[in-house]
Structures are given as structure tokens and as C-alpha cells.
Amino acid sequence: MPAEITLPVHIRVGDHPETHVGDLVLPLTATATEGGLRIGIEEYRTQMAAFLRAAADAIENPSEDDEEATDAAP
Numbered sequence: 001m002p003a004e005i006t007l008p009v010h011i012r013v014g015d016h017p018e019t020h021v022g023d024l025v026l027p028l029t030a031t032a033t034e035g036g037l038r039i040g041i042e043e044y045r046t047q048m049a050a051f052l053r054a055a056a057d058a059i060e061n062p063s064e065d066d067e068e069a070t071d072a073a074p
Contacts, residue, residue, distance in 0.1 A: 004025055005041060006024070006027065008020060009022050009023065009051060011055070026041045026043050026047055027041075027043065054055070059068050
């Protein structure tokens with residue numbers, strides 16, 4: 001089984017407390033170099049961008065059963 005790393009993703013808006021919105025699970029890659037072994041997470045940018053796009057979509061287009069706070073701003 002290939003090695004992988006789990007990165008928790010937290011978002012904070014303004015002075016509000018941060019919220020854990022999910023985790024990215026990325027495969028680790030290893031490349032032999034002259035100086036030794038280089039460990040990397042090559043898919044980080046692509047996966048993080050996709051994760052943030054999905055989060056933005058969920059905020060812009062909430063599901064039918066999404067309950068909004070009763071005291072939310074208009």
C-alpha cells in the first residue's frame with residue numbers, strides 16, 4: 001500500500017472561530033536524487049483547489065435540508 005498523508009483543512013472567516021471542513025488525503029511520492037531521497041506530495045495544489053471549489057459550491061448552493069441559523073444576517 002502506498003504511503004499517504006492526511007491534512008486537516010480548517011477555514012476561518014473574520015474574527016469567528018475556525019471550523020474543520022474536511023481532510024485531504026494525498027499519496028506521498030519518493031524520488032531518488034543525488035543527495036538522497038526526496039519526499040513530496042505532488043497532487044497538493046490540485047487537490048486543495050478542488051477541495052476549496054467544492055466547499056465554495058456547497059456555500060453558494062446549499063442543499064434543500066440545510067438549516068440556516070435563525071439569527072443569520074440577510
